[in-house]
Amino acid sequence: MAKAGNSLNRSATHLLHRAGQRAADIYADEVRGGGLTPRQFAVLTAVSQQEGLTQTDLVERTGIDRSTLADIVARLLSRGLIQRRRAKDDGRAYAIKLSGQGAKALRDAQPAAAAADTRLLASLPPAKRQDFLESLNLIVGESDD
Template identity: 70%
Template sequence: MGQRDTGNGLEHSAMHLLHRAGQFANDIFLLEASACHLTPRQFTVLATVGESEGLTQTDLVEKTGIDRSTLADIVARLLSRGLIKRKRAKQDGRAYEIRLTRVGVKTLSEAQPRAMAADTRLLSKLPPSKREEFLESLNLIVEGGKD
């Protein structure tokens, strides 16, 4: 005999569903932006640097929520591809300021519409009336996690 759904399965687990939704979002991004050869996190770092040139890696950790060791790996990869450059920060000689190179600016400008297409494709799975509420709910979770 099959088990009855008691309402306590994975379909009611916020952590599980967020993880699965994240996997789905990652897959969509990779499909939409494959020509740019960026991962979603690499795009996030490039976009953040593009908005605020001269951020340190510590600033990027705070702004993106990417942990230090992962961010260090992303920065190393972006450096090796010539998409970013770094120099010692004037206010703290131990830190590096991160800036986009010309190639990084070009790559970011090519990736941005593709990232927007990925967002549109992802949100298209929701009824139009729920999309803004969904984004607001995600923002509440993210902002609440900063406390």
């Protein structure tokens, strides 16, 4: 635990990084070596909510940078979790959809992801959890600038 006088305790950048590390550790513990990474889970969740998204759409919805997203899509394709076809609106882009195996992988991962969120938020008093999530959404919403 950091000491009270430590200026890092007042650095939003540092604390968000540490919180992200903690969230990743909790997620990995809940998944226990199998299943999806947090980013793969985010991509599959976004695709499950709207079939036919392009990789550009997925970048916008998940906040994952283009090159990382391209790698994630390639890995999900190779595992048979998604399918892609040329987008109707843009022949250069690919529309992504879940395969049956991808839908199952997502369903299987949802309890672990929910448990990770519950464990992470348990660090906060119940009355502050919703405010915390809203604050994170405000920060993330500003990242588009």
